[in-house]
Amino acid sequence: MALLDVVDLKTHFFTRDGVVRAVDGVSFTVEPGRTLGIVGESGSGKSVTALSIMGLIPKPPAKIVEGKVLFEGRDLTTLSERQLEDVRGRQISMIFQDPMTSLNPTLTIGTQIVETVRRHFDVSKAQARKRAVELLEEVQIPNAAGRLDDYPHRYSGGMRQRVMIAIALSCNPKLLIADEPTTALDVTVQAQVLDLLEDLRAQHEMAMIIITHDMGVVAEAADDIVVMYAGQIVEQAPVLELFDHPEHPYTEALLAALPQLEGHGIREGRLTAIPGRPPDLIAPPPACRFAPRCPYANDRDGCATHPPELRELRTGHWVRSQHPASERTRAGAGVPA
């Protein structure tokens, strides 16, 4: 059985301007011990998906209007807030992009870890403090015992994110959801935090969902990848398969738009930009949501009239498009309009 099974999740925001279909029919599974990467640009619905799993979406205006979030077979969307609180932290933990705003600036690092430990375990203050030091050592904070009584502002951005990881791990969760965990960090610190996450994931035999806009980060960290666009999954595949044979025109375009670190003629060349911008999710395109920006979209194939289903092109490789790369080359219709 999958550890997490998200089934046809729909999270909508009911705003004055209309219903924003932020997450619109998303399904995926996470197996124990594996890392799923969810990649997409702003507004793709990747963070709302994570918050929906955790039951942390702001209600109102948001509401899960359809779908299930099965964690070890139990549907989290049906739980009360009280029951959810026991799942959060204990079973599923989450870390966020900005470690400065996730920590309380008026409490010491130690107090914040002790609080979490004692919320979930019946231990004395002294025992919880001892556990806090162990946790800080585990995330490689130098001189952990000496830094326990410091306030968050005394920690650098990378160290704060380590503290958040320590808090997230304090109850040995089975699943860690990391929402843009390294986006606010410098590149060398990002590398350290990603290495740490991978080491800890292996040691604790956790599963992980890593949410990011950075194709490089998922290439490094994920076993399986979900690509989101405009509230839907457009492509889903194991990591090597996805990067070796990207199928969806959006995935291809996203990869082509990335500047290269190495090679010739980089300075002289132009980047392959994606024209236009992501759609308004109050009134998304009627059928394929990428159609208005897609070089292969045309009336003949019903791109604007028939919503494409997510279909399995090869074992484990799913794509939502009338024009996946492999079918284009076979048909010899690979010339964009």
Add this chain to the structure above:
Amino acid sequence: MNEPLLQVKDLNKWFPVKKGLLIERTVDHVRAVDGVSFDVAEGETLGLVGESGSGKSTTGYCILQLLEPSSGSISFMGQELTELGREGLRRARRDMQIVFQDPYSSLDPRMTVGDTVGEPLQIHGVGTRRDRTAKVRELLDVVGFNPGFVNRYPHEFSGGQRQRIGIARALALSPKLIICDEPVSALDVSIQAQILNLLKDLQGEFGLTYVFIAHDLAVVRAMSDRIAVMNRGKIVELGPAETVYEQPREAYTQALLSAVPVPDPRAMKQRRQERRRLRHALAPEG
């Protein structure tokens, strides 16, 4: 060879660290920029890359005299900027402009698109009112922004569109030099590519010279002829883009490059091993 358009020599910018409540004393200095020197030729792009606190943006602000350098020389089109008075600087600034990182906070929300782009023309008294209106529409057209929207306000537009407005404003006075300070770091990848291409096109069309400041190593590579890697206020390594990135001499540059996640899972495995090795070799403090 011609004299470079911009010459920065031994530039220093120290910020005082003050202590005391009533009587403030300067107890120390933060050396934000510490002995930085480089030349930029006309039509060239020099990339300044580094992590936060490396001094790359402070260097950019000092060049434009938006911050007063503590010491050092900045020579632009043969003029020593640090010795210019108010009026001299005002004239020099026609030829050097800046594009900021955040297209959300760098545009005045109470000014229309047209006024934002036209303001530099007005300040410098260029042409008649009618000339300026025509020029604004022309500028917006050049940066790929619908000139029909001159009377709208910035909040009505997306990040990419706002950055186009910022670029149009920077182009208004036909400058020679544009300092691009993290111009795409607030933008999504698909929009980022549009703006980088636009900057490349404008450079070709108008013979612009760029100092391109960014923390994203691949973005800097895409734009730059030569690249200076900065760390703790100093230039660690400076050279042609390809040399610096593909045969880096300094351990710091190597560590920086090996930390970049690249969209290639097989290469990432190797990079991960390589950077663990480098991290041990560099043995960072704390």
